[in-house]
Amino acid sequence: xxxxxxxxxxxxxxxxxxxAVMTDAIKTMAAHASVxxxxxxxxxxxxxxAILTAARSASTSHNFQAYTIIVVTDPERRRQxxxxxxxxxxxxxxxxxxxxxxxxxxxxxxxxxxxxxxxxHMDLFLQAVVDASLAAQNAAVAAQxxxxxICYLGAIRNRPLEVAKFLGLPPRTFALFGLTIGYPARxxxxxxxxxxxVTVHWETYSDAHLDxxxxxxxxTMAATGIYKNRQxxxxxxxxxxxxxxxxxxxxxxxxxxxxxxxPAPNVYGWCEHTARRLAKPHPLRRxxxxxxxxxxxxx
Amino acid sequence: xxxxxxxxxxxxxxxxxxxAVMTDAIKTMAAHASVxxxxxxxxxxxxxxAILTAARSASTSHNFQAYTIIVVTDPERRRQxxxxxxxxxxxxxxxxxxxxxxxxxxxxxxxxxxxxxxxxHMDLFLQAVVDASLAAQNAAVAAQxxxxxICYLGAIRNRPLEVAKFLGLPPRTFALFGLTIGYPARxxxxxxxxxxxVTVHWETYSDAHLDxxxxxxxxTMAATGIYKNRQxxxxxxxxxxxxxxxxxxxxxxxxxxxxxxxPAPNVYGWCEHTARRLAKPHPLRRxxxxxxxxxxxxx
Numbered sequence: 001x002x003x004x005x006x007x008x009x010x011x012x013x014x015x016x017x018x019x020a021v022m023t024d025a026i027k028t029m030a031a032h033a034s035v036x037x038x039x040x041x042x043x044x045x046x047x048x049x050a051i052l053t054a055a056r057s058a059s060t061s062h063n064f065q066a067y068t069i070i071v072v073t074d075p076e077r078r079r080q081x082x083x084x085x086x087x088x089x090x091x092x093x094x095x096x097x098x099x100x101x102x103x104x105x106x107x108x109x110x111x112x113x114x115x116x117x118x119x120x121h122m123d124l125f126l127q128a129v130v131d132a133s134l135a136a137q138n139a140a141v142a143a144q145x146x147x148x149x150i151c152y153l154g155a156i157r158n159r160p161l162e163v164a165k166f167l168g169l170p171p172r173t174f175a176l177f178g179l180t181i182g183y184p185a186r187x188x189x190x191x192x193x194x195x196x197x198v199t200v201h202w203e204t205y206s207d208a209h210l211d212x213x214x215x216x217x218x219x220t221m222a223a224t225g226i227y228k229n230r231q232x233x234x235x236x237x238x239x240x241x242x243x244x245x246x247x248x249x250x251x252x253x254x255x256x257x258x259x260x261x262x263p264a265p266n267v268y269g270w271c272e273h274t275a276r277r278l279a280k281p282h283p284l285r286r287x288x289x290x291x292x293x294x295x296x297x298x299x
Numbered sequence: 300x301x302x303x304x305x306x307x308x309x310x311x312x313x314x315x316x317x318x319a320v321m322t323d324a325i326k327t328m329a330a331h332a333s334v335x336x337x338x339x340x341x342x343x344x345x346x347x348x349a350i351l352t353a354a355r356s357a358s359t360s361h362n363f364q365a366y367t368i369i370v371v372t373d374p375e376r377r378r379q380x381x382x383x384x385x386x387x388x389x390x391x392x393x394x395x396x397x398x399x400x401x402x403x404x405x406x407x408x409x410x411x412x413x414x415x416x417x418x419x420h421m422d423l424f425l426q427a428v429v430d431a432s433l434a435a436q437n438a439a440v441a442a443q444x445x446x447x448x449i450c451y452l453g454a455i456r457n458r459p460l461e462v463a464k465f466l467g468l469p470p471r472t473f474a475l476f477g478l479t480i481g482y483p484a485r486x487x488x489x490x491x492x493x494x495x496x497v498t499v500h501w502e503t504y505s506d507a508h509l510d511x512x513x514x515x516x517x518x519t520m521a522a523t524g525i526y527k528n529r530q531x532x533x534x535x536x537x538x539x540x541x542x543x544x545x546x547x548x549x550x551x552x553x554x555x556x557x558x559x560x561x562p563a564p565n566v567y568g569w570c571e572h573t574a575r576r577l578a579k580p581h582p583l584r585r586x587x588x589x590x591x592x593x594x595x596x597x598x
Contacts, residue, residue, distance in 0.1 A: 009356045021349040024323035025444035029353040029437050050320040052499055054328040056492045057308045058436060059451045062576060063569070065492060069499045077502060100504070105497070106577055108509060113574035122591065123456060123584035126428065130453075130476065133432035134439075137357060138328050141440055145324035152358045154429075157422060168503035177429065193355045193364060198404070200351055200368045203376060204467035205399070210407060270362070275412035277361060278405055282422065289421035289598045299588045299598065 007031055012190055028145045033190045035149025036089040038182030042073070043095045047146050051181070054142035055097075058134040066106060066124075067132035069139075070098040070167055070175075077166075084163050085155040085178065093180035098156065099136045101128035103172040103297075120172070120298040132176045143181045149188075153178030158284040160291040171296030192220045194270075218269030227268055232276035306330055311489055327444045332489045334448025335388040337481030341372070342394045346445050350480070353441035354396075357433040365405060365423075366431035368438075369397040369466055369474075376465075383462050384454040384477065392479035397455065398435045400427035402471040402596075419471070419597040431475045442480045448487075452477030457583040459590040470595030491519045493569075517568030526567055531575035 006012050008030035010022075043051075048071070055069060072078055073095055081098075082090035090096060103117075103124060110117040140150045156163055156178045163175045193199070198213035221227070289299070305311050307329035309321075342350075347370070354368060371377055372394055380397075381389035389395060402416075402423060409416040439449045455462055455477045462474045492498070497512035520526070588598070 009352055013352075015348075015352075017345050017349055021343075021345045021445060023327075023349075023441075023444040025327050026349050026353050026441050028322075028324050029356050029441060032356045032358065034358060044320075046316050046320045049314075050316055050322075050325050052495060053308055053312075053314075054325050056495065056498060057328050057331045057489075059331065059333060059439065059449075061451070061453045062573075063490065064573065065498060067498065068504065070504060071499060071501050074502055105506075105509070106573065108506070109513065109570050110574045110577055112510075112513065113570050115574040115578035118578050119580050119585050121581075121585045122588035123581065126456070126475070126587065127453070129425065129428055130432050133429050134436045134451075137433045137436035138440070140358065140433075141437070142322075142325045142328060145322035146320060150358075152360070152433075154360045154426070157425070168505070170504060170506070173504065176425070191362065196351060196355065199355060199364060199366065200370060202370050203373055205367065205369060205469060205472065206467070207404075207407070207469070210404070211411075214408065214411065271408050271412050274361075274363065274405065275409045275414040278409055279414035279417050281418050282420075285422035286418045286420045288425065292421065 006190060009190060009193070012192060024145070025141065029141055031190065032144065033188040034151040035180075035182070035184045035188055036151050037185040038089070038093045038149065038180070039185050040092075040094065041183050043143075043148060043181055047143075047148070048095065050146070051097075051139050051142040055135040055139040058131075058138045060131045060134070061127040064106060064127060065131060066102050066128035067135055068100045068102045068105070068173065069135065070100065072096040072098060072178075080166065081156070081163075081178070084159050084166060085153055086158060087153060087155050089151065090153060090178065090180055093151075093182040095181045096153070097136070097139060097179045097181065098167060099132040099176050099179065100167075100169065100173045101125070101132050101176050103128055104170040107172060122299045125297060125299060129176060136177065136179055139179060139181075147183070148181050149184035151180045153180060157288065160288070161294060164295055169295070174292060174295050174297065189224075191226070192217070192224065214271055218267050218271050221273075222267050222269040227273055230273075231268060232273060232280070234276060305489060308489060308492070311491060323444070324440065328440055330489065331439075331443065332487040333450040334479075334481070334483045334487055335450050336484040337388070337392045337448065337479070338484050339391075339393065340482050342442075342447065342480055346442075346447070347394065349445070350396075350438050350441040354434040354438040357430075357437045359430045359433070360426040363405060363426060364430060365401055365427035366434055367399045367401045367404070367472065368434065369399065371395040371397060371477075379465060380455070380462075380477070383458050383465060384452055385457060386452060386454050388450065389452060389477065389479055392450075392481040394480040395452070396435070396438060396478045396480065397466060398431040398475050398478065399466075399468065399472045400424070400431050400475050402427055403469040406471060421598045424596060424598060428475060435476065435478055438478060438480075446482070447480050448483035450479045452479060456587065459587070460593060463594055468594070473591060473594050473596065488523075490525070491516070491523065513570055517566050517570050520572075521566050521568040526572055529572075530567060531572060531579070533575060
């Protein structure tokens with residue numbers, strides 16, 4: 001299957017399932033690829049209403065609905081949000097939905113009824129984060145089913161306090177991520193995922209297929225050329241880098257068809273790219289807990 | 300519109316959108332209602348493969364794919380999981396997917412490439428939780444598009460250490476929630492959600508419509524009869540309960556059509572139910588942070 005004709009993950013993984021299980025919703029999800037370049041056309045009002053209704057229909061823990069969606073369409077505000085998130089494409093997309101985890105509303109409900117808001121523990125935090133995430137994924141799938149493109153914007157967490165101020169967030173809320181939505185200026189390629197036997201286990205957790213799966217994925221990802229000109233630099237002091245890391249950076253693009261089953265250990269693939277990212281502390285994210293506490297969250 | 304003929308949230312909220320934006324995916328999501336009673340029929344293998352592929356296709360932060368799905372079908376293991384989660388329906392559903400946040404795999408990747416695994420901070424925790432949640436919601440929508448019913452199982456976090464042992468989880472993973480999947484024994488009613496102006500804001504956070512929205516939602520939810528026989532008891536020592544809480548419990552079902560715009564403050568509706576739940580510390584969840592630390596998570 002030529003890469004250019006691949007329109008969903010089933011094709012990408014050379015699997016064919018009976019038509020009976022290929023519903024429109026499944027086809028939409030299997031066709032997902034993040035879109036970072038948008039046409040200027042606005043998202044029609046009815047489309048936005050359908051997207052938001054899909055979001056509000058998602059499951060929610062205890063029916064708490066512990067999230068708030070902030071719709072940002074104003075061009076100047078999108079520009080500012082792009083700056084705060086270090087992501088140019090945010091200003092290009094005509095619509096940004098910001099998904100906030102929200103315990104403030106529940107606190108107000110307790111006050112309204114004359115009860116104290118009990119422990120604000122880690123599990124309530126998790127409930128709010130999961131509520132926001134499930135709503136967001138419904139919004140994403142709804143948008144994509146309408147021919148719109150989407151991209152999650154985790155980088156909205158790069159400056160949690162400034163973003164909270166920008167959005168006028170009350171205490172005990174925070175912007176978990178944004179979701180840019182718009183008509184794609186071009187259709188991006190679907191990105192291969194880890195083989196199913198790496199991420200899906202049966203009855204109990206098992207890493208029996210981990211090594212083999214990582215090697216296969218490394219070869220697949222290196223072959224896409226996705227890491228060309230995007231290699232993560234190893235720090236000059238060598239901290240965190242074993243000898244092989246340096247040699248890896250000089251072998252990018254050297255993968256040949258013959259390497260794909262058992263790639264050389266110094267292939268710059270998903271493993272090397274991911275390990276380099278994780279080895280370096282993220283200057284803007286490592287203090288997330290402190291920022292969240294400053295925003296009124298307790299754990 | 301009679302409640303019995305309502306098949307999606309647009310109808311429930313008396314809104315009609317043009318057919319052009321009512322895609323099959325959006326109709327599926329707008330028809331969501333959690334299913335807790337299942338037929339014994341197993342989920343066909345091809346359906347499961349489609350569901351898992353949809354899950355694996357979801358967006359993921361930095362392509363880290365920091366989650367693992369554990370497929371549980373063995374009847375005895377489902378019975379044990381039902382016990383661990385205090386949820387009988389788990390043993391009835393033929394299939395349970397357990398979604399785990401997973402940093403263990405990334406740690407293995409770092410080891411494989413010869414890098415140290417850097418800071419394991421709150422933001423990495425969030426990335427793993429969000430990755431797992433987005434994958435899960437794709438699985439849920441995929442299943443529902445195939446005519447299957449689903450229910451999220453947050454109660455899998457009631458006993459995090461025992462569940463981790465039961466699933467054989469390595470350090471730095473935890474079971475975020477389960478997802479039961481099966482053919483519905485009966486079609487549950489769609490539950491009303493907070494009015495859109497409460498959960499969706501424009502450009503900045505705003506609680507301008509909060510009071511009005513809560514009153515309307517209280518009336519709507521009380522009218523469904525959902526809280527009959529499900530009222531949360533107020534503690535005998537009165538802690539956390541204002542005077543109105545006691546009187547509220549005696550007025551359940553007293554809502555009449557005339558009350559619906561501005562219900563009496565002592566209606567037992569969503570606000571009272573939710574405030575009572577939040578006022579009481581959850582005995583099994585309040586120590587979540589400690590449990591997660593015991594499972595190797597750092598914040």
